[in-house]
Amino acid sequence: MLKKNHDYRIRIAKRIAKELTAGMVVNLGVGIPTLIPDFLDPNQGVFLQSENGILGMGPTPADEEIDMDCISASKHPVTLDLGASIFSSSDSFAMIRGGHIDVAVLGALQVSEKGEIANWAVPGKDILGVGGAMDLVPGAKKIIIAITHLTKDHSPKLVKELTYPSSGIRSAEMIVTEKAVFSIKDGVMVLEEIAEDTSLEEIMATTEARFQIAENLKYMHV
Amino acid sequence: MTMHSITSSKLKTPEEAIDLIQDGDTLLVGGFGLCGTPLTLIDAIAMQTKAMNLTVISNNLGEAGKGLGKLLRTGHIKKAVGSYFTSNRDAVKAWKNGELEIELIPQGTLAEAIRAGGAGIAGFYIKTGVGTELAKGKEERIFNGERYILIEGITAKVALIKAWKADTLGNLIYSKSARNFNPMMATAAELVIAEVDEIVPVGELDPERIVTPHNYIDVIVESRYEKSGGIYVEKKS
DSSP, X not given: OHHHHHXXXXXXXXXXXXXXXXXXXXXXXXXXXXXGGGGSOGGGOOEEEETTTEEEEEOOOOGGGOOTTSBOTTSOBOEEEXXXXXXXXXXXXXXXXXXXXXXXXEEOSEEETTOBEEOSOOTTSOOOBOTTHHHXXXXXXXXEEEOOXXXXXXXXXXXXXXXXXXXXXXXXXXXXXXXXXXXXXXXXXXXXXXXTTSOHHHHHHHOOSOOEEEEEEEEOOO | XXXXXXXXXXXXXXXXXXXXXXXXXXXXXXXXXXXXXXXXXXXXXXXXXXSOSEEEEOXXXXXXXXXXXHHHHTTOEEEEEESBOTTOHHHHHHHHTTSOEEEEOXXXXXXXXXXXXXXXXXXXXXXXXXXSGGGTTOOEEEETTEEEEEEEOOOEEEEEEEEEEEETTOOEEOOGGGOTTHHHHTTSEEEEEEEEEEEEOTTOSOTTTOSBOGGGOSEEEEOSEEEETTXXXXXXX
């Protein structure tokens, strides 16, 4: 089961990597999004922004080149790509809040059928961390949600209305799970792609959110 | 006063610097996790008992037993204000046991509130958090048809920051992502104490590279840590 879950996460990361194109400034949130750099071609021309103050974040360094003054938002050592720049946390969030990030890829606990995101707190559990998730929600030009289709106990994560605390009123534009890709336009969720190892019936049975089916529904290729 | 007496007056030992902190003070402490954290100043706080009951404003409380996490174990912290405490299991435990108050602020809101505080701006309106539990009780206003909430600027009695190099006047430059919250915090407290890896003569830092000008800095302390294999370890001497 764990192996399968890991494969699902890889599939989601690979599919989202294909959405990121040359010249885009992209912020990757915690969770599944942190897997995406492994599937970006170095020549893909994507600039990774890290909210602790880096534009042009590069891959993990070799052990002998680790510098703990240079870390990602997940607090792992990283390198600086050619053309990278360093700035303070307030400048970094001015960049995020001010609409200068093309795409934010965020993990989530739930997404509503209108695209509202819950990604910082679980009801009934202690709320002791929010980090930068709430800043990215209203700030990024486009939000892609990377999420497994079901919870560990097989409940849908794509729901009619959030039962987890909201991360803000702004909606995501795209949702990628291991089973499907959805878009959200004008508050309507549309099934755009389905994975080859699932079926429309299975997606309907495992998705609580109401969605339309795109006229040109495609298979999800990674 | 001569240039020499100005330039030497800010240099203090960690213990002399920490002696300026009073019981119950509010401290801004720089760093993101353990990156860009004034480890030497934190050690010096841990070793004294005059200044207890501290309110600490920092993105995190370090890690369990490390960085600010050390002061949680020594019982110096009464309240923590920041964005992410889940990564320090001691903080979670202390909060559950009622030994630690926590105020949660989104990371970007925290950064901007400190910047505003240091820039003489009492408050500002942002979209972050609108419609969430963290906006409860905050004034809301519509600008250009969109909802914003009012956030007040943050200042504190003391700021403890970490930079890479200082000249003896107190001009600072930072190292990579260890910059994070430090430049804002340097502007937002009555007393600003900077821990640095290296102190150099005036004139050695390129004016174009200086991030924090010297007038923000009251005290300069040389770090008792050094990098070994890219990781900060205590100096041997």
